[in-house]
Amino acid sequence: MTASLLQDAVLVTGAGRRVGLHLAERMMALGHPVIAHYRTPTDGVERLRAAGAVCLQGDLADPDGGPRLAEAVRAVAGSLRAVIHNASAFEVTAPDTADALRQLDVFHAVHVRAPFALNRELAPLLDACSARRADIVHITDIYADNPNPAFDAYCASKAGLQNLALSFAKRLAPKVKVNVVQPGPILFKEWHGPEARARVLSETLLGEEGGVEAIGMAVEAILRNHYQTGAVVAVDGGRRLA
Template structure:
């Protein structure tokens, strides 16, 4: 039986990924922060940890050491807070939290698994198209995702011959209930496919990267073409 570790597996995309690999017969090591919506099952191992807390990350790493060989990891856990949500006094904590979740925790978790990778192991890291086209409203988030992506490509070098490491840059694949119709249409107008992709688009990309024996050190955009869409109005009156 293959084993996959997925961080941020309690809800939304992480939950969808966990249920997908569980349905394929994998044992899923499902990390979550505060809420886990996964079903109770012997092949789902729940691992609670607040990745913004260094002590909780250390405890999680110790737990992983006792869970045997690992065939795949998806670093999916994320922190997404606009800069405007914090005042000047909280700015330091705002920066620390994003870098702890997006950089420090994946670094430590990956290091903890160093002796547990199987011979065909693979790792997928969730970055963001914002890592390359930053959004000033989320400057700290964007910077930490860029750091995560750079680290992932370094791991492709360091783990060469042992673990394949690839990056996915999601765009806005699935809207949340609180997103208005106006917001949805505005976002979709900035993509080429111009429809909501859904979490299944990321699942499909993960399936491909985990199985693609010749791919490592790759950055794959799953954004409906938003990265290359012209972000400027091309309609001119002459």
């Protein structure tokens, strides 16, 4: 163990903005050293860096993105308290099949290939955590169980991310818990128009966007609970029932 390496750190992928930024800041507020992965430099990344997070850049759509990030994490951390797979690409599937296949490859790389590589490569650091248990959290989507055909390529890759969580829960127990958080309408994208927003909220029992804190609370609860693994926790205001 090298003294200068971070111990019991939390890695958050896609931490430059929105939910990922909130998760990274929340983990820092809880006292965890944070390794914030990002693709695009943002004010959020600067804020994290200024607050003491180690910020690592990488494109997870690149087939080597997962292994490269794992190597960069190993260079700065001696042990990990948690890995939170938040990075995500989200687009309507293109009408043209060649374009749709290119999207499918990106979704697969970001949601399946990179988390698969990171979990395998970082398992020894999670094992080395000084806490009783370490955690991996896969952030998927309620669409992983109930897909929207307009987003079928995205949904299939999120279903892959969800299924992988269950394999890793089996493989890495009892030291590492692996759980899934399934967001529903947490934060609309800029491109969601008023009609789409109204339709989604009309299908959501609680009738409003959840906000980033709803995901933060779910992740925090998972980390605090020593006896929960292989669970799928929906944070969707009840939309999955619509």
